[in-house]
Amino acid sequence: MGDMHNHFYIEKNYSDFFKKSEVLNSPRTEGIIKRENFLLLMSLGYSIGFKTKFENPRAQGNDTFVMNQLTDEELALVYAIAISDSKDPEIVNNDLKVADIAMEYANTGIIALKQLEENSQKGNRIKKFQAEIHDIIEDNG
Amino acid sequence: MRIEEIQFENFRKYVDTSIKFSENNNDIHVVIAENGAGKTTFLNAMTWCLYDDEPKIRDKKNALPTLNTEVSNNSDNDIEKASVSITVSGDGLKLIYKRSDIFKIHNIHSDYYKNNGKREEWIDQEFTVTEIEGSESNVCRDKDECDLLVASFIPEAIKEFSFFDGEQLDNYFLMSSAIKDQVFRLSHIFVLDEMERRINDRLKNLRKQGNPNSSAESKLQEYNNQLKFLNSEIKRYDKLKAAYESKDGELNDLMNSLGTAPSIKELEKRRNEKIKQRDNFDNSLTIKKQELNDLIIKESPKILAKEAFNNSLGIIEENKDESYIYPIDEDILEDSIHDHSCKVCDRIFDEELLDYIKSKKAKLYLISPEDKILNANKKYFSRFKDVEDNYLKKERELQNEISNISDTIDTLDDEIKEFYNAIKVNEHLRESINRRDELLKILPTKKSELDNLKLNNDNLTLKVQKLHEEYVKLLEEEDEYKEILAKIRLCTDSLAVINDVKEDIMRETREDIQESTNEKFFKLIRKSQTYGEIKITEDYEVKLFDEDGRPAASSASASEVELLALSFILAIHSVSGYESPLVVDTLLARTSGQQRLNVAKSCLNVSEEKQLLLFLIDEEYSEPVERLFKEKHVSEYTLKESESEKIIEIRSV
Numbered sequence: 001m002g003d004m005h006n007h008f009y010i011e012k013n014y015s016d017f018f019k020k021s022e023v024l025n026s027p028r029t030e031g032i033i034k035r036e037n038f039l040l041l042m043s044l045g046y047s048i049g050f051k052t053k054f055e056n057p058r059a060q061g062n063d064t065f066v067m068n069q070l071t072d073e074e075l076a077l078v079y080a081i082a083i084s085d086s087k088d089p090e091i092v093n094n095d096l097k098v099a100d101i102a103m104e105y106a107n108t109g110i111i112a113l114k115q116l117e118e119n120s121q122k123g124n125r126i127k128k129f130q131a132e133i134h135d136i137i138e139d140n141g
Numbered sequence: 142m143r144i145e146e147i148q149f150e151n152f153r154k155y156v157d158t159s160i161k162f163s164e165n166n167n168d169i170h171v172v173i174a175e176n177g178a179g180k181t182t183f184l185n186a187m188t189w190c191l192y193d194d195e196p197k198i199r200d201k202k203n204a205l206p207t208l209n210t211e212v213s214n215n216s217d218n219d220i221e222k223a224s225v226s227i228t229v230s231g232d233g234l235k236l237i238y239k240r241s242d243i244f245k246i247h248n249i250h251s252d253y254y255k256n257n258g259k260r261e262e263w264i265d266q267e268f269t270v271t272e273i274e275g276s277e278s279n280v281c282r283d284k285d286e287c288d289l290l291v292a293s294f295i296p297e298a299i300k301e302f303s304f305f306d307g308e309q310l311d312n313y314f315l316m317s318s319a320i321k322d323q324v325f326r327l328s329h330i331f332v333l334d335e336m337e338r339r340i341n342d343r344l345k346n347l348r349k350q351g352n353p354n355s356s357a358e359s360k361l362q363e364y365n366n367q368l369k370f371l372n373s374e375i376k377r378y379d380k381l382k383a384a385y386e387s388k389d390g391e392l393n394d395l396m397n398s399l400g401t402a403p404s405i406k407e408l409e410k411r412r413n414e415k416i417k418q419r420d421n422f423d424n425s426l427t428i429k430k431q432e433l434n435d436l437i438i439k440e441s442p443k444i445l446a447k448e449a450f451n452n453s454l455g456i457i458e459e460n461k462d463e464s465y466i467y468p469i470d471e472d473i474l475e476d477s478i479h480d481h482s483c484k485v486c487d488r489i490f491d492e493e494l495l496d497y498i499k500s501k502k503a504k505l506y507l508i509s510p511e512d513k514i515l516n517a518n519k520k521y522f523s524r525f526k527d528v529e530d531n532y533l534k535k536e537r538e539l540q541n542e543i544s545n546i547s548d549t550i551d552t553l554d555d556e557i558k559e560f561y562n563a564i565k566v567n568e569h570l571r572e573s574i575n576r577r578d579e580l581l582k583i584l585p586t587k588k589s590e591l592d593n594l595k596l597n598n599d600n601l602t603l604k605v606q607k608l609h610e611e612y613v614k615l616l617e618e619e620d621e622y623k624e625i626l627a628k629i630r631l632c633t634d635s636l637a638v639i640n641d642v643k644e645d646i647m648r649e650t651r652e653d654i655q656e657s658t659n660e661k662f663f664k665l666i667r668k669s670q671t672y673g674e675i676k677i678t679e680d681y682e683v684k685l686f687d688e689d690g691r692p693a694a695s696s697a698s699a700s701e702v703e704l705l706a707l708s709f710i711l712a713i714h715s716v717s718g719y720e721s722p723l724v725v726d727t728l729l730a731r732t733s734g735q736q737r738l739n740v741a742k743s744c745l746n747v748s749e750e751k752q753l754l755l756f757l758i759d760e761e762y763s764e765p766v767e768r769l770f771k772e773k774h775v776s777e778y779t780l781k782e783s784e785s786e787k788i789i790e791i792r793s794v
Binding site for chain 1 (some may be wrong): 197277433434437438439442443444446447448449450451453456457515518522525529532533536542700
């Protein structure tokens with residue numbers, strides 16, 4: 001999978017939120033960037049249904065973080081979103097496109113999560129997020 | 142008895158002089174001298190004459206000889222004497238004490254000595270007491286007899302009560318043990334003491350006379366050892382019992398005052414345990430919350446992306462091509478070709494079908510890498526569709542655990558708060574409660590120790606009694622020692638009686654001295670309103686109390702302390718029966734102004750009872766004192782040193 005296994009990018013403006021979000025970080029892991037968080041944001045963005053353009057994500061200035069190799073399970077998640085988005089199974093052969101789709105959905109996810117956290121009280125944000133998940137499960141039937 | 146005259150002959154600076162103390166209106170005599178003008182030598186001469194003791198010479202080894210140095214240097218004789226004689230009288234008897242140091246005078250021809258070649262050598266001392274009764278006189282030279290005659294005037298053991306330094310009067314209150322010893326002598330208890338010593342010796346001898354071949358002696362030894370041990374154990378028991386009773390009383394008081402107030406230490410201990418439990422649950426809560434957080438982070442993406450999995454599976458299916466996407470495992474295909482039957486549906490292959498499958502298998506090797514990737518991921522896509530149920534189940538479990546732990550923490554917080562409140566309510570009693578709890582803890586052990594000791598002592602007492610009985614029996618068995626046994630019993634009984642009598646006498650003497658001291662002090666001080674009474678303790682500490690019974694010695698003035706000491710000394714004189722004179726050096730030195738005059742007036746009172754010889758320096762003999770003494774016709778003498786500073790003369794003023 002080339003570079004994609006090790007590098008994802010977060011728009012610089014969101015790096016602080018990424019590190020301090022109540023949902024993404026427990027007191028134990030605060031400030032540590034985890035690849036699970038990126039995948040959550042990506043999935044959240046996907047569930048909302050649109051991508052947010054991320055111009056030249058690999059440019060200097062954006063926060064990049066080296067991640068451990070994705071597990072097969074995590075990779076399947078990324079591919080599922082990429083195939084669903086592109087409607088092209090062959091996209092799995094194009095790492096850069098897959099990564100771009102993932103990062104743009106993650107960009108949407110960040111904005112959505114930020115709004116969720118801003119609209120709820122401190123200490124109650126995880127519960128709010130849980131409630132969102134419950135709603136989605138209900139919608140999924 | 143009183144001193145009539147003192148004569149000096151070649152004694153230090155007193156070469157040939159004397160002083161007569163005639164009894165006129167009163168019997169008080171004042172010798173006034175400047176500092177260093179021979180006052181101390183005068184006082185030393187008196188104690189030297191009577192006791193061969195010059196207490197005020199500090200370095201006796203290097204002191205000059207008693208013989209006047211001028212006499213020594215200019216003597217033409219072979220022998221010279223330095224003498225002091227004191228004439229005392231009373232009850233129709235006159236006694237002349239005379240002590241003389243005898244010196245041999247050597248002519249030494251040496252430039253080394255600057256004494257014209259004369260040097261004295263002490264060769265002997267004489268002490269005589271001349272008794273004169275009426276027209277009869279007798280010169281006594283026997284030492285023991287002479288000592289007895291001195292003791293009839295002032296016994297040496299109590300001379301400190303007749304010859305003393307006014308500036309040291311305070312010290313009388315610091316040397317109570319010495320006073321007790323002296324009063325012991327005054328009380329004539331020493332006679333009883335001597336009796337006790339002799340009876341004890343006798344008893345010892347009697348016990349030794351027990352049959353040396355019998356076992357009585359060793360039995361006695363064993364009995365004595367055990368008795369000694371028993372006594373020490375009884376003392377230990379008494380001490381422990383007193384300590385226990387004191388603590389038990391303290392505990393009762395605490396129990397009465399504290400009621401059922403809880404133990405603060407126990408409350409703190411239980412509170413701390415609860416805090417520890419709460420901390421543990423806090424940790425568990427943090428862990429469970431973290432687990433929930435991890436669950437959300439890890440599992441929710443699969444829920445959120447569920448549509449993507451469904452879509453992807455559909456897309457893959459739509460794009461499937463016979464020659465392109467082939468989702469059959471190569472090994473299964475290989476086995477099916479080999480066995481001519483399908484390993485998936487058991488269909489038997491005919492030749493045509495077998496060729497067809499073989500041709501398809503050949504094409505499999507041409508499948509693109511992305512096909513392989515998609516094949517690999519399809520199983521995850523399918524599996525993720527069921528993730529919701531698992532997520533909800535795990536989330537519910539964690540949520541329940543978190544809720545239970547939170548409830549437990551709330552309960553613990555309430556309990557901890559209750560402990561804090563209980564501690565706060567009883568905080569002001571903390572020390573008392575701690576003490577009560579400590580006593581509750583230690584007293585049962587102490588009681589048990591005490592009971593054990595009591596039991597041991599009872600057993601020991603029985604053992605000692607038995608030993609004694611055995612000892613007595615052994616003695617009784619020996620006929621020839623029955624008499625000894627009777628004597629031993631007599632001695633033992635006598636000792637007990639003597640001991641009782643001694644204690645009675647000591648107590649009575651002390652009470653007499655106390656009464657007499659009170660009487661004399663309040664007579665001398667003339668301030669009956671300030672002080673209440675004087676008490677003399679068993680250890681002969683003189684204690685002054687005010688009218689309300691509070692200790693008042695520390696607030697007494699210097700003159701009052703002097704008068705207190707003087708009263709005490711006069712009381713001792715009175716109780717002892719020795720109506721000897723008082724010879725006091727610098728009595729007025731520690732007082733001034735009106736206080737000094739008060740002491741001087743008190744001296745006039747004292748002189749009504751006994752002869753008083755006061756040695757004063759010029760500064761003490763202030764104008765008011767001089768005026769007072771002159772009005773009362775007190776005899777005054779001065780000491781004058783010659784220009785050569787070798788000779789002192791006593792002059793009557």
